Amino acid sequence: MPDMMKQWVVQGTDGAESLHLREVPIPVPGDYEVLVKFHAASLNYRDIMISTGTYVWTAQDGIVPGSDAAGTVQIAGPKVTRFSAGARVSPIFHLTHLYGRFQEHDFASSLGAKHDGVFQEYAVFNEQSCVEIPSHLSFREAATLPCAGVTAWNALYGGPRALKPGETVLTQGSGGVSVFAVQFGKMGGAEVISTTSGSEKAEKLKGLGADNVINYTEDERWGETAKTLSRKGRGADFIIEIGGASTMVQSTQAVAIDGQIAVIGRRAGKGFSDGGDGTHSTSVSTIRRVLVGSRQLHEEMNVAIEVNGLRPVVDERVFGLGELREALRYFETGRHFGKVVVDFE
Template structure:
């Protein structure tokens, strides 16, 4: 039986991390007829979570929202009409609660947890059973909590376009060592693809190679890494690029992509401006598919989880774990780029 009150965080305003407010007596929601009550054991942070309290997020956000899209826990109670889950099941949240299958639409795009819908930085959360996903059986709560945003985004980038899904022997280019890039590296290697990763650190170069990267390019030592990646891939270029840098790295991604390759634009970690930004014409002259994506659907999540179980893929989780009361410190730790892989928060 869940208690009547709980600890939780909310985002009040857009004044930076001081907008994060902690309370110890928030009401525990009661699940409706079609809802399950999740007792959260862990949450993980994404770059999106950091920029929401800073007022930098380009999509919808609601004042007073419980932050963090990514959570994992146990079903603590079920509504009378629930059929998909039972008490005791291990589950995770779904980033866009309304995106169950098929293409994203304007309605489901407005159901993002931690933006417009209350997220996982609390002890309990109630969600429609259709917006909850069974956790992979081979993962613990910390690992499962890393999947809803970064894991699913990487999966969608590699498998989201019919006829252009990743296949064995393809070349994949990942940028940096954030959550999406690490997941893409793991998924690509599990599929028998070849991976080129970029980083700015000799230490991270070794870690990327240990995770299976076939080639690692230090982009500070070689700022023209796009041409280098194309040469490594045999001159024709790479098949899939996960573009997380944004305008500051897109020009090099266009040099690395092969004809009919796919560049999935996922983020803008490098900032929103570049000295010379590529234009729409570059998509034509490179004969490439350039797509923006916003995470993925529940159906894709379930397909990803099946692959995670089949290949025993283990998410890379930063060695430092924060408690729920330390969430603000976790935000700063990640903002200072002290993490490697996914940063997690232990709740229960």
């Protein structure tokens, strides 16, 4: 193995210009740790916020960005029992959130904000903070799962009640979480209604199984339309709420009685004060703040993906590790469909 590796860090708040590539020594794992060589990593909207200083939680200056990656265990510490050298793994999003409800102390373990992230060639993790990736997926595909995949899975299967066959799911847009929600919804036997801004993306969503797609730029009352399109007009049992203040009114128009609105991310979370994975009720539905998910949910999702042969949707643009700035700029335009992935080789 080489002695040095490439590593990106965030210094400043100028977006892509805040990203700086440097060379540092490759770390050495301890007794209960594994050294992972990354092969691919994907971007999330939080990476933009961290690089611009607008993230809802404080990120350390000089942090290695990124939370989603897939790689190979190069060295396993002498007391490691979960993995051996050669295992294909991903680190989990919050390194200490292994099961159950999210706790306040788990914030300190978030990759790419409080803890050095994945846009580096190698990293060391405690063995408990990694999961085996689905056997049929490439590293590019598996690198899309830790944040967007687990968030969508949690929204549909990790809350007060899980999605049942025949229920209705409403998704917003064509970003990573929404696309996964379409796939996971259909995998669970649901009726899926999606919104998007253009005909090309609409066709792609239908290709993934969406039963109906609404162009929200042409239909300002798309919430009412979605409810009308749902089975017997009863509304959506699960809504993947991405847009926040700009879309919440329509979501409340679309939701079924006793339905669940899963509030995703900073944009959707603005104005909601729930910490972690809290829920609170309105007169006819539950609004639930979703903050990725535990290792247990991650592993349950991976099993379902493997059994069903599901393949994550990766955007057609390809970037190398040295092109992280370009990848972030492209991601910020919103032209992508599915996940934007960076290849390390």
